[in-house]
Structures are given as C-alpha cells and as structure tokens.
Amino acid sequence: MDGEELTEQETALYDRQIRVWGANAQRRLTKAHILVSGIKGTVAEFCKNIVLAGVGSVTLMDDRLVNEEALNANFLILPDENAYSGKTVAEICCESLKDFNPMVRVSVEKGDLSTLGTNFFEQFDVVVIGYGSRATKKYVNEKCRKLVKRVAFYTVDCRDSCGEIFVDLQDYKYMKKKLEETVECELNFPSFQEAISVPWKPIPRRTAKLYFAMRVIEVFEESEGRKHGECSLLDLARVLEIKKQLCEANSVSESHIPDSLLERLITGTTEFPPACAIVGGILAQEVIKAVSGKGDPLKNFFYYDGEDGKGVMEDISNSFTS
Amino acid sequence: MATQQQQSAIKGAKVLMVGAGGIGCELLKTLALSGFEDIHIIDMDTIEVSNLNRQFLFRRSHVGQSKAKVARDAVLRFRPHINIRSYHANVKNPEFDVDFFKQFDVVLNGLDNLDARRHVNRLCLAADVPLVESGTTGFLGQVTVHIKGKTECYECQTKPAPKTYPVCTITSTPTKFVHCIVWAKELLFAKLFGDKNQDNDLNVRSNNSASSSKETEDVFERSEDEDIEQYGRKIYDHVFGSNIEAALSNEETWKNRRRPRPIYSKDVLPESLTQQNGSTQNCSVTDGDSMVSVMPLLGLKNPQELWGLTQNSLVFIEALKLFFAKRKKEIGHLTFDKDDQLAVEFVTAAANIRAESFGIPLHSLFEAKGIAGNIVHAVATTNAIIAGLIVIEAIKVLKKDVDKFRMTYCLEHPSKKLLLMPIEPYEPNPACYVCSKTPLVLEINTRKSKLRDLVDKIVKAKLGMNLPLIMHGNSLLYEVGDDLDDIMVANYNANLEKYLSELPSPILNGSILTVEDLQQELSCKINVKHREEFDEEKEPEGMVLSGWTQSPATNGESASTSNNENPIDVTDSSSGSETASKKRKLSETEPSNHNKETENVESEDDDIMEVENPMIVSKKKIRVE
Incomplete structure (x- = not known):
C-alpha cells in the first residue's frame, strides 16, 4: 500500500507487533522521524519503546552533561563515570538506543529548542518535549503548527508518582474499526496555548486535579525563573499563593486543587521509575497510533497518579465554553 | 513518594x-x-x-x-x-x-x-x-x-x-481455517514426522473404515528405496484425494454440507519436480538445521503473501522432501514448533490444500503461523x-x-x-477448591473410564497438579515420585489401566476421592457421581468436573460467582446461563484486537503459548462505579 514492502528481516523481528497493528502500520512506522528533547526517566522509557517498535529515526536533544542526577530512573546511562564524563545526556543515550535496534537511525542534535526555526521542525513527523518550560512548549508547538506538513506534537512531564501528557495532532483524520467496518474519523485538537488557557469555571468538577495543579507549577517555575523540577518544600508558600491567584482569576474555589497534591509535585523531584514506565509506555503507544493512523488517539491530556492508580484521559478544549 | x-x-x-x-x-x-x-x-x-x-x-x-x-x-x-x-x-x-x-x-x-x-x-x-x-x-x-x-x-x-474442537470437525467436516491448521499440525504432521506409536485418527471417518485401517498404515510407511518425491505424492494423493473421495461416499455427512473436492497431485503439479527444482537436492544446509526452508528454493519471499493451490502443493512436496533429505534423524520424534521454519511451511501448505478442498479461504504463511503457534x-x-x-x-x-x-x-x-x-481486589471465593476446601463433583462413567483417564483429563489437565497422589478412603490408588520402589510403580501402572469400578478399592457412585499434590501442598476432595452417557460433541472428555467451576463453556464464555460487591461488570452481548448470585461476568471471547481467525488452537500443555499470554478477559464494556 505504502510502496516498499517490509524486508524479511523486518518481518521476522517485528513479527509479534505486526500481529497487533498490521504490516501497513509497521511500514508507516519505519518511515517516521521523531524528535525528542529532554531525556529523563520517562523520556528514556519512551525512546526505548519507539526504537524497539522500529520507527525510521530518532533525534535526541539534551545538552546537559551527565551527572549523578541524570542517572536517576534512566537506564540508558550506565553509571560509569569514566564512560560518561564530559558527554551530554543525549550522546550517551544515543549510544544505548542504537544498540536496542540496529534498524533505527538514532542521532544527536545540539542546541536550544527555543532558538530553532520552522525549517528545523519540518524534518520530523513527531516532536516530543520532555520537561520543557511553558515558554518552550508554546514556542515549539507554534512552529509545528506553522508547517504545511502535520507534525504531531507531544509534551510529557513526570513529578513524584504523577505524570502528564499533552497531545496536539491539529486536524487529524484516522481510521477506526467500528464493528465490522473501518470508518474514517476526524478530530480537531487545540494548541498547547489554547489548551492551557481554557477558563477553569466551566471545566467539569470531576476533571483530573492534576490538570490544574500542573498549571500552577508551570506558572510558579516560569515566574520564579526555575528550571524544571528545581523546587522544594520551601517553595510551598509561594506555590500556594500562585494557586490562590489562579483560582481567583478563574472564579473557582481554592478547594479545586488540593494543597497536598501541590506539595507532592514540588517535593517529589526525583522521578518514580514505575510511573516513568507507565507514562513512557502510554506516550509511545500514542505516538505509534498517530504515526500509523490507526485507533483513537488520546485527546488531549493524559494523567497518571500513582496514589489512586488511575490513568485518565481529559479533553480540555474550548468545547466547555461554547 | x-x-x-x-x-x-x-x-x-x-x-x-x-x-x-x-x-x-x-x-x-x-x-x-x-x-x-x-x-x-x-x-x-x-x-x-x-x-x-x-x-x-x-x-x-x-x-x-x-x-x-x-x-x-x-x-x-x-x-x-x-x-x-x-x-x-x-x-x-x-x-x-x-x-x-x-x-x-x-x-x-x-x-x-x-x-x-x-x-x-x-x-x-x-x-x-x-x-x-x-x-x-x-x-x-x-x-x-x-x-x-x-x-x-x-x-x-x-x-x-484453550479452545478445543470436536474430533469429527477436524477429521471430516472442517468449516474454518483453524480446523485445517489443527488437522495439518496435530494429525498430518504428527503422523508423518512424530511418534509413530501414538494414536492418530488421520483418516476421514467413513462407515467402512474397519477394513481400510491396515491399508492406511501402509500408505504412511516409506520403504527404504522409495523415491522421496513419489512418497510425497502418494501421501498427497491419499490425504487430499482418496481420503476425501472415501468421505464423499458417505452421503449422510454431506446432506446439509458443502461437498469437498478431492485434489490429486497430477492435476496440480507437473510430472516430475526433481528436474525443475533440482536445487533442493544439492542445497548446502547441514543436517538437523532448523533454519532449513523451502521458500527461497521456490522463489517465495514474502510470508504475508497468499499462495495459490499450485504453490501450496509445491511447498508441501518440497518441504516433505527436505525433511527426509536434511532432517532424517529427527523424523519419528518431531512435534510442531512455531520456530521451526520448515514445519511452519509444511503445515501452512497442508492446511491450505485442505482448505481449498473444503472451500475455505486460504491464508498466508504469516497468518497460518500465528494460528498454528498460538502466537499471542x-x-x-x-x-x-x-x-x-x-x-x-x-x-x-x-x-x-x-x-x-x-x-x-x-x-x-x-x-x-x-x-x-x-x-479493588475481590475477596477469596469460598467455593474455590484451591484456596478454600470446597469439594468438587465429578460425573463419570465408573465402569467405562480408567484411572488413567481420571489422572490425565481431570487431575493433571483440570486441576493442574504436577505430582499427584490419589486416595480412596485409606487406599492409595496412585502416586508419582522419585522415591517409589519398583513394586509400587508396577502396582500404580496396573491401576492406571483399570476401570474405576474394578480398582482394588472400587470407585463407584458416591465415592469420595482425595487428590493431593505434595509439591504444591494442595489437597482436594472429589465426590464421584456415576453417569452412563455423555454427549460426544459437548462433553468430549466423557466426564464433567464441577463445583468451583462451570461446566466447560461451548460458546467461549464463562460465568463466575462471587458474593462481594464487585465494581466491575463486563457485559458481553451474548447471554450465557447465569447463576443467581453472580455479580460479574467475565467473557472468554478474544480481545477485540485479535484477528477473528486467531483463536486459541488446541494445544498440549507445553509452552507453545508465547510470552505474556493473557489471563486477560475481554473488556468490551466495563462499567466502573
């Protein structure tokens, strides 16, 4: 259907998953180019999953030098100081990932995401931002949206045993099996900016508290000029202040966001590896769905909370207000 | 955290x-x-x-x-x-x-x-x-x-x-591709390459089968100097040709069924393949190599491609030839293995030729392998x-x-x-024979069933015991272990061949058996009820175990009982018989992402099933409170 057939080698290696999503989906996967920025535990899990699945290429961006902290929850970095010293996280992870599946091209791109132009993003079919600032997420999402070609945009963020995934597939058409026949469906995704600007008042009360809590943390980190996860219990007072302001601005009661949840998010700064595996697994599944055009995609937020064990999808768009 | x-x-x-x-x-x-x-x-x-x-x-x-x-x-x-x-x-x-x-x-x-x-x-x-x-x-x-x-x-x-199929559907009246696979794998492949001493009902059942039995054995026997291709063609003509012909003569069977078409090798294949495909003779594979394959020899590359009748017939003959040419030592003790390329090729071809004969759509090697290998x-x-x-x-x-x-x-x-x-997890099921002490009920014909049937079909297969011991009152009828002396072993072996009612301590209606596994530290009681007749289609084992379990579901659905509040309710469109206290219903139907043909083919208790095989129940609709 899509031109070339899978090679014998590919058919043998991907046998079990072709039985899940079919040869056409596998062919599409082998042609997908994926950009991944910010490689901590959850993103390492994600990278492993898509490299195993057999995407065409993965480009890694993370210029942090490897240190003790970077080892946490990240099995792509071997704890051998002689091997990693002086190298960036992306370089070290690249070496490990190449080894997982020789059929996938894994490479490193240096530089700051928020300085790159539209042309850069055009090379990719999927862009995933791990642990980006609010400004970076907005910037890259806008660049992707300017392209004629549709670039699937994802962000992922894990704190404590909680995780958030955001998805923007713009105008997305896909095939879905309904009973015996396959039907075409269409979904319209809001941009990151639109999705985080939805007024809180009309959002149903049962919506995951994490959606609101993550917005508070985002504003806190931005207003205080903090890097991702650079916070502690000492910041609780300031975080609660921001929560109060946001709740007032949105005319919702402060009980909307439990203080205990915010406390968990600012104190649990090292990732919880089981949550990384879960959120990284869901994210990879979503990327595989979007690339293969098969199955209902996640629209447009996903939340996992290790406390209650729920993995929930939330559709946050202006549909509440209209 | x-x-x-x-x-x-x-x-x-x-x-x-x-x-x-x-x-x-x-x-x-x-x-x-x-x-x-x-x-x-x-x-x-x-x-x-x-x-x-x-x-x-x-x-x-x-x-x-x-x-x-x-x-x-x-x-x-x-x-x-x-x-x-x-x-x-x-x-x-x-x-x-x-x-x-x-x-x-x-x-x-x-x-x-x-x-x-x-x-x-x-x-x-x-x-x-x-x-x-x-x-x-x-x-x-x-x-x-x-x-x-x-x-x-x-x-x-x-x-x-694992789903099982009635024997006569497999031997005589297949209607689905999976039936052809089971036939090719469990009967034909086993007959040709497996243990010759095992019972194997390969012949299409016909009314006058009594006399032809001897003759059939001769067909599968290959004399030392017989040309392999001639032998292969003889097998081909027998199983796809004359066997079908014989089955057709039984008009009763085909009254309400589509009649199969006999297929003979001469109508499908050229006179001699050796001249065309001389390559099979001198290809350089080592004996016993499980990577031996006929596909490259026949120019077949894509395992997802559908082969026609001629291609399947070529694969059938060439694969059979290769088994004899390159893997002769293994013949007689092979069992089907999904990772054995030549075995998969042979079974795919045989299943497809049979499917063609019975008007069932053919499948690619990739699909056939999935079905034959129970690939999860x-x-x-x-x-x-x-x-x-x-x-x-x-x-x-x-x-x-x-x-x-x-x-x-x-x-x-x-x-x-x-x-x-x-x-939230459920409380223990008070009727569970494993974690509580509720006795089971076994309906069985005590005059026609041997102790061996009880051991194999119930104690091992149903109760999942590894090293069982069976007691009736104070009498030890059977046990397994390394430390038994020869006399005891002979004694137990003799018991295995006896009818239940004729054992030293006869098992009759109302008998209570104690079955134990010392390794698992599991012991349970079985109340025996004598019953004369069993439905061959619905109760092919000739015995029914109940108690904690439902009688084997025929429509792929099971019901379970539980008396605690269950927040999950898996509903399925089909309506099974439901017990009064039932709170949830777990469907056994395949998860929705399976191909509809990929049913669990009957498999022995070895580890054919691939990793990660489910305890999964299908969750078409789940309600959470």
Whole structure:
C-alpha cells in the first residue's frame, strides 16, 4: 500500500507487533522521524519503546552533561563515570538506543529548542518535549503548527508518582474499526496555548486535579525563573499563593486543587521509575497510533497518579465554553 | 513518594520474579531502577529472534542463551551493586518448593501460560507469600494482587481454557481455517514426522473404515528405496484425494454440507519436480538445521503473501522432501514448533490444500503461523506499563498498605475516560477448591473410564497438579515420585489401566476421592457421581468436573460467582446461563484486537503459548462505579 514492502528481516523481528497493528502500520512506522528533547526517566522509557517498535529515526536533544542526577530512573546511562564524563545526556543515550535496534537511525542534535526555526521542525513527523518550560512548549508547538506538513506534537512531564501528557495532532483524520467496518474519523485538537488557557469555571468538577495543579507549577517555575523540577518544600508558600491567584482569576474555589497534591509535585523531584514506565509506555503507544493512523488517539491530556492508580484521559478544549 | 519508610521497605525486600520474557525484562529493569536490591529470577526459556522487538535486554548475539541469565547481566550493567540471582529452570521443578518460596517477601509473575501460573499460585498460598500476577495481549493488560485469606487467589475465578474442537470437525467436516491448521499440525504432521506409536485418527471417518485401517498404515510407511518425491505424492494423493473421495461416499455427512473436492497431485503439479527444482537436492544446509526452508528454493519471499493451490502443493512436496533429505534423524520424534521454519511451511501448505478442498479461504504463511503457534500478540509498550503497575503493587504489598491494593486493567479504548483502570481486589471465593476446601463433583462413567483417564483429563489437565497422589478412603490408588520402589510403580501402572469400578478399592457412585499434590501442598476432595452417557460433541472428555467451576463453556464464555460487591461488570452481548448470585461476568471471547481467525488452537500443555499470554478477559464494556 505504502510502496516498499517490509524486508524479511523486518518481518521476522517485528513479527509479534505486526500481529497487533498490521504490516501497513509497521511500514508507516519505519518511515517516521521523531524528535525528542529532554531525556529523563520517562523520556528514556519512551525512546526505548519507539526504537524497539522500529520507527525510521530518532533525534535526541539534551545538552546537559551527565551527572549523578541524570542517572536517576534512566537506564540508558550506565553509571560509569569514566564512560560518561564530559558527554551530554543525549550522546550517551544515543549510544544505548542504537544498540536496542540496529534498524533505527538514532542521532544527536545540539542546541536550544527555543532558538530553532520552522525549517528545523519540518524534518520530523513527531516532536516530543520532555520537561520543557511553558515558554518552550508554546514556542515549539507554534512552529509545528506553522508547517504545511502535520507534525504531531507531544509534551510529557513526570513529578513524584504523577505524570502528564499533552497531545496536539491539529486536524487529524484516522481510521477506526467500528464493528465490522473501518470508518474514517476526524478530530480537531487545540494548541498547547489554547489548551492551557481554557477558563477553569466551566471545566467539569470531576476533571483530573492534576490538570490544574500542573498549571500552577508551570506558572510558579516560569515566574520564579526555575528550571524544571528545581523546587522544594520551601517553595510551598509561594506555590500556594500562585494557586490562590489562579483560582481567583478563574472564579473557582481554592478547594479545586488540593494543597497536598501541590506539595507532592514540588517535593517529589526525583522521578518514580514505575510511573516513568507507565507514562513512557502510554506516550509511545500514542505516538505509534498517530504515526500509523490507526485507533483513537488520546485527546488531549493524559494523567497518571500513582496514589489512586488511575490513568485518565481529559479533553480540555474550548468545547466547555461554547 | 520516595519516603524513608518506602525506601527501606524496598531495599530490605527479597523478591522472586517468575518469567524473564516480555513482562519480565521490563519488570527487572523497573525493579532495579526503583531501588530493589535482592531479586531472584526464574525462566526456563532461551532467547529467540522474535523476542527482540520488545524484550529489550536481549540482543541478536544472545539468541539461544538463557533469558534469566542474560536479563540479569544486562540489568547489572546499569545497576551494578544490586544482587540478582538467575535460575535457568522450570518453576515447576521440585527444587522450587514451599521452603524456597518462603524466603521471599513477594512473588511477581510475568508468565506466559496458565499451567505455570496455577502452580506458582499454589506455592504462594502454601508458603503464605503475596503474589502479584500479570498478563498482556496486544494493547490489553492486567495486574492483580493475591494475598492468602485477604484477596481472591489466582484460581478463584475460572480461566479461559484453550479452545478445543470436536474430533469429527477436524477429521471430516472442517468449516474454518483453524480446523485445517489443527488437522495439518496435530494429525498430518504428527503422523508423518512424530511418534509413530501414538494414536492418530488421520483418516476421514467413513462407515467402512474397519477394513481400510491396515491399508492406511501402509500408505504412511516409506520403504527404504522409495523415491522421496513419489512418497510425497502418494501421501498427497491419499490425504487430499482418496481420503476425501472415501468421505464423499458417505452421503449422510454431506446432506446439509458443502461437498469437498478431492485434489490429486497430477492435476496440480507437473510430472516430475526433481528436474525443475533440482536445487533442493544439492542445497548446502547441514543436517538437523532448523533454519532449513523451502521458500527461497521456490522463489517465495514474502510470508504475508497468499499462495495459490499450485504453490501450496509445491511447498508441501518440497518441504516433505527436505525433511527426509536434511532432517532424517529427527523424523519419528518431531512435534510442531512455531520456530521451526520448515514445519511452519509444511503445515501452512497442508492446511491450505485442505482448505481449498473444503472451500475455505486460504491464508498466508504469516497468518497460518500465528494460528498454528498460538502466537499471542505482543508489544513493548503494554509490557512496560504492566511492569510499572506490578512494581507499584509490589511496593504497597511490602508496605502492607492493604487498603490500597488494586487490580489494574490496561485498556485499548478508554472506558469512562480511563485507560488504566484500578479496581479493588475481590475477596477469596469460598467455593474455590484451591484456596478454600470446597469439594468438587465429578460425573463419570465408573465402569467405562480408567484411572488413567481420571489422572490425565481431570487431575493433571483440570486441576493442574504436577505430582499427584490419589486416595480412596485409606487406599492409595496412585502416586508419582522419585522415591517409589519398583513394586509400587508396577502396582500404580496396573491401576492406571483399570476401570474405576474394578480398582482394588472400587470407585463407584458416591465415592469420595482425595487428590493431593505434595509439591504444591494442595489437597482436594472429589465426590464421584456415576453417569452412563455423555454427549460426544459437548462433553468430549466423557466426564464433567464441577463445583468451583462451570461446566466447560461451548460458546467461549464463562460465568463466575462471587458474593462481594464487585465494581466491575463486563457485559458481553451474548447471554450465557447465569447463576443467581453472580455479580460479574467475565467473557472468554478474544480481545477485540485479535484477528477473528486467531483463536486459541488446541494445544498440549507445553509452552507453545508465547510470552505474556493473557489471563486477560475481554473488556468490551466495563462499567466502573
């Protein structure tokens, strides 16, 4: 259907998953180019999953030098100081990932995401931002949206045993099996900016508290000029202040966001590896769905909370207000 | 989250992982990253190429090596200071006894078959060690927690059994491709290449079969100087030609059925293949190589391509020739193996020719292999998610957070917005013969069934016992073990061949048997009810076991009873017979992402089933309160 057939080698290696999503989906996967920025535990899990699945290429961006902290929850970095010293996280992870599946091209791109132009993003079919600032997420999402070609945009963020995934597939058409026949469906995704600007008042009360809590943390980190996860219990007072302001601005009661949840998010700064595996697994599944055009995609937020064990999808768009 | 208390619970824990496959690789990695420092891992399997797309601790260079050992070495590379001990062994081995299990704080299962799961469940109950159980197929998965006396055990609910097919459907009246596969694999392949002493009902049943039996044996016998191709054609003409012809003569069978078409090799294939395909004779493969394949010789490349009748017939003859030319030593003791390329080619071709004969759509080698090998669909992502959920439950178990235990389903389509659905665990089922002491009821014809039937079909197959012992009153009728003397063994063997009513201590209507497995420390009572007649189609085993279990469901659905409030209600469109106290209904139908033809083909109790095979129930609609 899509031109070339899978090679014998590919058919043998991907046998079990072709039985899940079919040869056409596998062919599409082998042609997908994926950009991944910010490689901590959850993103390492994600990278492993898509490299195993057999995407065409993965480009890694993370210029942090490897240190003790970077080892946490990240099995792509071997704890051998002689091997990693002086190298960036992306370089070290690249070496490990190449080894997982020789059929996938894994490479490193240096530089700051928020300085790159539209042309850069055009090379990719999927862009995933791990642990980006609010400004970076907005910037890259806008660049992707300017392209004629549709670039699937994802962000992922894990704190404590909680995780958030955001998805923007713009105008997305896909095939879905309904009973015996396959039907075409269409979904319209809001941009990151639109999705985080939805007024809180009309959002149903049962919506995951994490959606609101993550917005508070985002504003806190931005207003205080903090890097991702650079916070502690000492910041609780300031975080609660921001929560109060946001709740007032949105005319919702402060009980909307439990203080205990915010406390968990600012104190649990090292990732919880089981949550990384879960959120990284869901994210990879979503990327595989979007690339293969098969199955209902996640629209447009996903939340996992290790406390209650729920993995929930939330559709946050202006549909509440209209 | 990473509180001091939690970290010390993790560090001090001694954990047993059973299975180092799809779930196991992910689990070992996540355990190590989470701070576990004492992990033991058992797996009997070795690494295969088709594992590499998801069992990420393994590389191509590891193919053929022990999964447990390679997984251990790989994880030690990124967490060098922890203790991982690997056992390349079957968890059912006697060294893994109750005392072995008692040393662990929690047991984590990442298994691929029901048999081993049940065995581990019993050992965990006997050793009183918590068990976290898991399974995946495709995008579906689940994790459950089993703690003796607090939550249901793994066997409190009946599990979907591999689908079986009536013998006459397979031998005489196939209507689906899977029937042709079962015929090709279990009957024809076994007849030609397997143990010659095994009973094998290959002939199409006809009324005058009595006289032709002798003749048939001669067809399959190959004389020393017989040309292999001539022999192959003779087999071809017999099974696809004259056998069908003979079956057609039985008009009664075809009154309401489509009549099959006999196919003879001369109508499909040229006079002699040797001249055209001389290459098969001199290709340079070594004897006994499981990579021997006819596809390249016939210019067939794509396993997903559909072959026509002629191609299938060529594959059939050439594969048979290759077995005799290159793998002669193995003939007589081969069993079908999905990783044996030549066996897959032969079975695909044979099933397709038979399908053609019966007007059933043909299938590609890729599809046929999936059906014949009971291949369970598997992806890395679901395994990773499930492994994460296992560790989360394991930590709760170690912290003794009883109120927080959950069983979690990983769904393909969100239900009430949930993709990961946690559910409170159920209480133990008081009618469970494994974790409670409720007797079972066995309906059986005590004059026509032998002790052997009881041992094989009930004690081993249904009750999942490994080293059984059967007592009737004070009389020991049967036992298995290394320490038995010859006289006892002879005695027990003699008992096996006796009808129940003629045993030294006769088993009759109303008899109560005690069946035990000393390794599993499991004992249960069976009340025997004599019954004369059994329905050959619905009760092919000639006996019915009930009590905790429903009678075998014929429409692929099982019902289970439970008297606690269950928040889950899996409803399925078909209406099964329901018991009054039933609160939930678990459907045994295949998960929706399976191809509709990929049903579980009847399989022996070996480990044909691939990794990550489900304990899964299909969750077409799940309601959560």
